[in-house]
Structures are given as structure tokens and as C-alpha cells.
Amino acid sequence: MSRVTNTKRVLQELFNQQETSRADIARDLKLNKSTVSSIYNDLDEQGFIEEVRVGHSTNNGGRRPQMIRLDRNYGFVVSFNIGANHLSSMFNFVNGELIRYNRQPIKDSDILSIMQMIKQEIMRMQCANETKHGLLAIGFSIHGIVDNEKIIDSPFLQLQGIDLQQYFEHEFHVPVVLENEANLSATFEHDFYIDHVVKDLISISIHRGIGMGVIANGSLYHGFRGMAGEIGRALTTTDENGHEGALVKVESLCSEDAILKQVRELVGPAKFKQERLADLYRDSADVQAIFNRAARLLAEVAYNAEVCFGPQAVFFNAAIFEELPDFYNNLKQELTKLGGTIPVKMVHGSRLTSLYGCASLSIHRVLQMDGYHLKFKLPKEIQLAD
Amino acid sequence: MSRVTNTKRVLQELFNQQETSRADIARDLKLNKSTVSSIYNDLDEQGFIEEVRVGHSTNNGGRRPQMIRLDRNYGFVVSFNIGANHLSSMFNFVNGELIRYNRQPIKDSDILSIMQMIKQEIMRMQCANETKHGLLAIGFSIHGIVDNEKIIDSPFLQLQGIDLQQYFEHEFHVPVVLENEANLSATFEHDFYIDHVVKDLISISIHRGIGMGVIANGSLYHGFRGMAGEIGRALTTTDENGHEGALVKVESLCSEDAILKQVRELVGPAKFKQERLADLYRDSADVQAIFNRAARLLAEVAYNAEVCFGPQAVFFNAAIFEELPDFYNNLKQELTKLGGTIPVKMVHGSRLTSLYGCASLSIHRVLQMDGYHLKFKLPKEIQLAD
DNA sequence: TATTAGTTTATATAAACAACTAACTTACGA
DNA sequence: TCGTAAGTTAGTTGTTTATATAAACTAATA
Structure with missing residues (x-):
């Protein structure tokens, strides 16, 4: 291993442990204590290290370790x-x-x-x-x-x-x-959801458009020319009343923008401005129908993605789900109907x-x-x- | 870089060039000539190297290189x-x-x-x-x-x-x-189709079942528990005559086994055995209908995969395509109808x-x-x- | 004579090793 | 209860070893 690699591995250890010590790092990385000591001094000089506290000895005694962590400053x-x-x-x-x-x-x-x-x-x-x-x-x-x-x-x-x-x-x-x-x-979701090791996941975002992010083998997958996960551009038919409709983009039917637009057109701009979305949903079967169709479409898209990628988990990032939990529950039901088996997670705080x-x-x-x-x-x- | 890494890089160079020389390897890998020389001797001792011929000098003169390659023996x-x-x-x-x-x-x-x-x-x-x-x-x-x-x-x-x-x-x-x-x-397809650098591709195999292999970021993607690309298990409806059908696996409708079974049931076992598949297809609109439906379904599946992965190319491995080129052309047309834009390749010699x-x-x-x-x-x- | 391939020798870097100091716990005897 | 010896662990300081590079070499060409 070169110095550069080992330095990165030490920095990674420093990052990923809440707190650690030079001895711990040496044990974890199977490096010699003196190697770690040398790299530590380099990193310290660059300002990466914060000394937190002096740790405890083991029950057998021994010198106490100096606990350190990445200096957020x-x-x-x-x-x-x-x-x-x-x-x-x-x-x-x-x-x-x-x-x-x-x-x-x-x-x-x-x-x-x-x-x-x-x-x-x-x-x-x-x-x-x-x-x-x-x-x-x-x-x-x-x-x-x-x-x-x-x-x-x-x-x-x-x-x-x-x-x-x-x-x-x-x-x-x-x-x-x-x-x-x-x-x-x-x-x-990959870097912050760390209780479970999830190396393969898909993350569906519903905002102005619909997009999907993919983590494959523990790293972001872009596809050719960044085209991976452009599921909003997938085509679907607008087959409403039995007769076959035209081919349109999925996101023109079930992005947040598209849904809100449909609701606004249905209830009229005045009422749309006054009332909360949740109230409009509760009181009108027609509004519910809009959401139900969107849920069905989204479930289809998510199911296709699930079959293709075989991820460990599917995440949904959508402010509209937070506003309208029924919409999300509906989607989950549709997914189950189609045969979805992978754990589905919804993010609260999707703005961030x-x-x-x-x-x-x-x-x-x-x-x-x-x-x-x-x-x-x-x-x-x-x-x-x- | 450690010795191990450099040794692998030299071996890789040896593998990927038709023939090369120590000086070439040093230039390509930006290693010192002496480093390459040392590693070369290790590899030679292990039996990896075959001396092919003595190369030509440049127009400026200079000693001629000893051309070498990986010894296939x-x-x-x-x-x-x-x-x-x-x-x-x-x-x-x-x-x-x-x-x-x-x-x-x-x-x-x-x-x-x-x-x-x-x-x-x-x-x-x-x-x-x-x-x-x-x-x-x-x-x-x-x-x-x-x-x-x-x-x-x-x-x-x-x-x-x-x-x-x-x-x-x-x-x-x-x-x-x-x-x-x-x-x-x-x-x-990734390792042997080397005229073009293709780091992201999907490969759809149609034999007894239907499966998809995925190369993402230049390496095989397995998904969680090997579930990536299990598109044959995707569900679809058997909506034949307008009325909605039951949910069945895609591969139960358009795998090679499934298609042949449908044709056999249509024409009867005797005729099925005697005639070539191409002849049955040519002579019967009903047989064609079976293939057309399969083509439509396969196009849907392929299109979904294309949208999800955004690959550089899609490959089809199916003996039945080789036997019946019309079937493949049909599939390609259906794909275009859906909005597919990625180059599609068909493999001749899919048995291998x-x-x-x-x-x-x-x-x-x-x-x-x-x-x-x-x-x-x-x-x-x-x-x-x- | 200039140029290129490849080897040999010397040197620098860095990782591992061994031996060290520092600082602790435990056990035990007075 | 105190004091001390023995054992343990953290971290540092030379020393050795591996390996990449640099420089100087030989070999073989235009």
C-alpha cells in the first residue's frame, strides 16, 4: 500500500468512527502502530485532528488512549x-x-x-x-x-x-x-443511513419532475451520459376511459407539479389557493382519483426499477408524500399488488x-x-x- | 503503489495489448524501466511471458525491442x-x-x-x-x-x-x-466487445427463462442477493381480448420455452416436429401473432430497463432470434415505437x-x-x- | 553520433519490526 | 491501608526491509 492510500484509509477511519485512537486505527486497518503514528502527524499538521478526551484503560490496565476525531473545524x-x-x-x-x-x-x-x-x-x-x-x-x-x-x-x-x-x-x-x-x-440515503449497510439502493424523487438516483455496488451509478434513472421520461399511455390514449411522459402525469396542476384545474384556482391540499383530498373523490392514478403510475415505475436493479431498499423523496400520507400509503399498496417485496422507505424532510x-x-x-x-x-x- | 498493484497493472498491459515490450509498458504505465524490468522477471519466472518476435527500431535508430505477450500456454x-x-x-x-x-x-x-x-x-x-x-x-x-x-x-x-x-x-x-x-x-459483451469502450450495458438473454445481465461502471452489477436483472420474474397481465387478465410472470409468456410451447399447442405436436420454425412462422398468421405479442412484451421490458439504467448499448442473446430474424426485427420496431433510442445489438452465436x-x-x-x-x-x- | 531497449547499481521513501517510554490496573504483602 | 511489583496498553523512536526511482551502464540499431 502506498502512503497516499494509507493516509486515505486513516482519514476514513477518523471520519467514520465517532471517536477513535491511534492504537484503534492501527488495529482496525492492520497497520503498524508506527505507520499510523507517522500518518497521524501528517494529518494533524494539516489540521484534521481534534483531541476529544483521554479514554479509559482496559480492565487489565495499560496506558489510556488519547481519543481523537475528525476536526469539524x-x-x-x-x-x-x-x-x-x-x-x-x-x-x-x-x-x-x-x-x-x-x-x-x-x-x-x-x-x-x-x-x-x-x-x-x-x-x-x-x-x-x-x-x-x-x-x-x-x-x-x-x-x-x-x-x-x-x-x-x-x-x-x-x-x-x-x-x-x-x-x-x-x-x-x-x-x-x-x-x-x-x-x-x-x-x-447511502451516506447518512448508516445503521444498515446498504450497498444497492434506488431513491425516487418527486418534485417538479421525477428522477431516480441509483447506488450500485456502493457508489453512485450515472449510466451513459448521465441517463441512468431518468424514469420521468419514460413513456406511458393516457388510457383513461378504456380507449387507448397517446404516449406521454410519466412525469407529465405524476410529478408534484403535474398533480397540483390537475387538482387546480379540477377545483378552480380560488379554492385551490384557500384550502389545504389535505382538505381538498379528504373532501373530494375526484381529487382522490387524481392521486390514485398517480399512485398507480408511480408504483409501476418503482416496480419496474425494483425488478431491474434488485436493490436492498427503495427510498421516496417527495414533499407531497409528507403533506399527504394517504398518497404514500396508496402507493405502497399498489406496489404490493404488483408484487413488490423490497423494503420501501419514505423520507421526512425531503427538502433537505x-x-x-x-x-x-x-x-x-x-x-x-x-x-x-x-x-x-x-x-x-x-x-x-x- | 505497492508491488502487488504494479504487478497487476503490468499483467493487465500484457493481457490487453496484442504484443508489447518492456519499454512500452513502462511508458504506458508511467513506471520506471527498471521497475518494469523487475516485475517482468517475476512474471517470466511464473511462466506468464511469451517472447513473440524482435520489433523494429524507430527511424532515429536505437536498439530493437523484444516484443512479448501473455503466454496462452x-x-x-x-x-x-x-x-x-x-x-x-x-x-x-x-x-x-x-x-x-x-x-x-x-x-x-x-x-x-x-x-x-x-x-x-x-x-x-x-x-x-x-x-x-x-x-x-x-x-x-x-x-x-x-x-x-x-x-x-x-x-x-x-x-x-x-x-x-x-x-x-x-x-x-x-x-x-x-x-x-x-x-x-x-x-x-463487456470483455470481448472491445472495439468500443462500453462501461454501461445491459444484456438480455432469452432461453428457458429470461434474464438480464448488467455492467455498471465497467463491472458486473449483482444487486442485493443477486436479484438485479431478474426481469423474467416481472409481472404482467394476460390482457388478451380487452378484458383484464391475471398477473403472470413475463417469462411465462415470452421465454423461448414459453413461445415454443405456445406454437406447439397451436399447430399440434406432429407438425411442430416436422417443419422448421421459420416455415411455421411464414405460413401461419396465428403463429406470427404469438411472436408479435412476445415481441411487444420483450420491447416493454427492454424499454423499462433502458430507461432505468441508461446504458450505452443493449444486447440480445437468444437462439430464437438467430433462427427467426423477423422476430428480432419486430422487437426492434416495437422498441422504437416506445421511444427507445439506445443502440441495440443482436448476438449471432448466442450459444457460446x-x-x-x-x-x-x-x-x-x-x-x-x-x-x-x-x-x-x-x-x-x-x-x-x- | 544520436537514439532506443533493457540492465545494473545507488538512493530515497515508506512500511514493518523491535525496542523503547509512559501510564495505567491488579494483585499481594507488610 | 499503603506500597510495590507485575502485567498491560498507548504511543514513540531507531532499525531493517521492500520497492520505486534515478542515474549510469551495456547492447543494438539508423
């Missing part, structure tokens, strides 16, 4: 999600812990003014910075196809030829990472998943730990329910 | 495919080249007598052996679910509790590998793909090169057509 990363009406931003310490989450409305959808907001947001945090190295990386959660750090298609955001990565790398002199939103949610996933991606990049599994603590704002 | 591997009526076996040199292919009928389907045949087949080759190390590994192509070298489910072959791996490892003292048939075909894939797997195992891409020469008995 090494630096921070920031992630952005440009939504339909809001710009979400999240700052995280290098260990993934939350520093600040913010969600601000976007008045006009002009890309330049959004970029201005992003810049301000970063500069504000840079002023308040108390970490050793400050800003380490910037990440963007993209609602579109991303291949090899390049945005191939961005249906919901007009970029007007602007290269986000290039601009912000020049502005802040740190790496800028771009990744598809569903892929980032999948990354979140792609940002946390983005933080993980940035941190991997900054630490040059791509391909290494870093385990993050599940934030308390997010729950994974059945 | 290092040893051989053997692969078996236990089919419905036949036992296929294939012997390959360590570089993947064919030594012998054999297909013999199985009189009774008793597992013990099949094992006896396998043993004899191997011993016969061991007698004729002229390679340095003889038999290196034994592989089995399994029509069923395999997880982590264990057969989870084998619907077409009654194993009666016999552990193939354990038995043959004890008998011949070489590693025995087990892998799913569709996965092996996918491995073949899983055996060649198995050889690749065994060779990877023997050389301890798992995770390294070894490029094999496409055998002339197999063509990949559009």
Missing part, C-alpha cells in the same frame, strides 16, 4: 438548490454537520440575480467563518441531466449559457461540484436530502476521498419511515 | 452450461482463446450422471494438456439466481442438495466459480456467449485480476449485428 462546504420559487442553501462542516440552512424566495427567475444571491450568501458565511480553512467547496443540486460535471439538460432553469462551475470556481477559488438532484438524494447529499459529494471531493465510503450522522431533522 | 480454464437437453463445455487458454467446444446430449437429467460427464470431460483434457500449469479453474453458467458464489435458486435444474463448487474444488483442487447465465453473457463470459470470470479469478478490465479478442464464431 477544518472547514466548511456549501450547497445550493435552485427551485421553482425558492433558493435553498446549506452550509456544513467538513464532517457533514449542519451549520446553517436557509430557504429564500426568488422574486424574479433571472439567473443573474440568483447568482448574485448565491454569492452574497457565501460571502456572509465567509465573514462569520471560524473554521481553520474556511470555504472548501461549493455544490449545486441540479434538476436535470448532469454528465461528468456538465449540465446536459436543465428543463426547469434557464441558464442562458452561463457555466455555474466556471463562474464560481473563478470567484471563490474552490472546487465547484454539480450533480443531479435525485442522484444527490440517493447519495444522502439533496443538499445533504451535495455536502457529502463536496466533502468527498475536497478530501479526495472519491470511492471511499464516508459515513455521516443522520441529521435529526430527517427521519426515514416505512 | 500458461494454462487453461473450463466452463460448463447445463441446459435442458445438452451439456455444453468450453475450454479456453488463459488468454481466452478457444481450445475446444463441445455440446453433448444429456440422456437422463440425473444430476449425478451429469457431474460424471463433467468430470470425464475435464480429465480427458487434462490428459491432452500441453500447457505449463494445466487446469486453472472451473466455471458454471447457472440458469438461476446466484449470490456471492452460492446458488440461491435454480428453477431448471434439480441439484438435490449437491454443492457443485465444493465437489469440484475437492476433486480438482482449483477454484470453481458460479455465476448467473445472463450475467455471464453481459460479461462476455455465457461460456466465453464464464471463461473471462474464471481467468479474472485465477489471475487475481478482479476489478481489472481484461480485453479479450472477439471469437470469430460470434458476430454482433445491429
